[in-house]
Amino acid sequence: MANPGYGKRSAPDQRPRTSADFTHLVPRDAAIASYIDSLRDGADISVKTLAKALPYGQCAIRTTLNRLQEEGHLRRGSECVASGENLIWVTRTFFSRTARDDTWWAAFSRGDVPTETQRTTRSRAFILLAALGRTAPALTLSHRDCVTLEPQMTEWLTRGATEAEITHALTAGLPDRIHHPAALIATRLQTKLPPAREPHTVLRSLECSECRAPGTLEALPGGKCRTCRGTPTHQEPTLPAQKVRAHAQAVRSGLHPKP
Known part of the structure; x- marks a missing residue:
């Protein structure tokens, strides 16, 4: 000290x-x-x-x-x-x-400590912990216990565990006497934590709402392909072919070969 x-x-x-x-x-x-x-x-x-x-x-x-x-x-x-x-x-x-x-x-x-706004609603993890005592009275937790265990419960929910699965994992096979409910729940939340689920691969394609032709989102603005929207697939050139050839010939004739 x-x-x-x-x-x-x-x-x-x-x-x-x-x-x-x-x-x-x-x-x-x-x-x-x-x-x-x-x-x-x-x-x-x-x-x-x-x-x-x-x-x-x-x-x-x-x-x-x-x-x-x-x-x-x-x-x-x-x-x-x-x-x-x-x-x-x-x-x-x-x-x-x-x-x-x-x-x-x-x-x-300055001696003017700003007080943080208290949460008006509790997280799903907190509610599940607080409700354990209804299923198993021996696992009734205090407010402080629920706050402490909230991050561990949140990890279960993040990994896709359902409320029924969590309740069964925490309440099944309880000993006859439970001296420290919070310690028992903390142990079970750690040892029975389910594995992280693999990311789900989405197999999805878009198609024209009229002709059902598949395509990307960029190719189907408004849900329709170019043909069904009446937009020509190939844009006409700005100059006719004859004028393009005439311009090319003029450029070639202006070039002087190196000696």
Whole structure:
């Protein structure tokens, strides 16, 4: 821990932790960010202290902290705090698991933290998790559990699993006693995850709505081919053939052979 008043300070109004919090970062930055996120407020997160706790050198950690700042997870600054009857300025590092833009951090520095608009509707994955208790009362989940497991359930839906298949996979063959429903569901969502489906190849062709001649979309504007639209297939040349030959003869006669 840092000296009183110093060290890490968590930014307010962060989203719940998920397994995809720092997946947009390179592995080293993600590992260091996850470690800092796990520390409680007031922890010493100076470069030297982090280098002692993590398998990275001071230069690497300093580079990562700078990149976390660029990504909106971290801001360094000072804050005026009261110490008895005195006001002192302390150096603090503010950390946000949820990436913030410059506008948010500017408002935070003014003490005017913008509140995020709450979702009025829940995702299909969240609703499925919340409804598990109706099928199996022993698997009743809390709101926090549903939010935590939502990304895993979303992956099932992305891979094409139906609601009936998901419910059967999570509720079939339950043990007699379930002490931690969320842990059991998390395990089943991971171990029973169906394989990703191969992309479906679409075999489809377009045809003229009148003569049924096949063709591409460009060749069938309005759904009709050139013939059925009355458009001639071959455009007539701008000049008659005789004039074209006459122009060509004039060009040839004007050319002088090299000596």
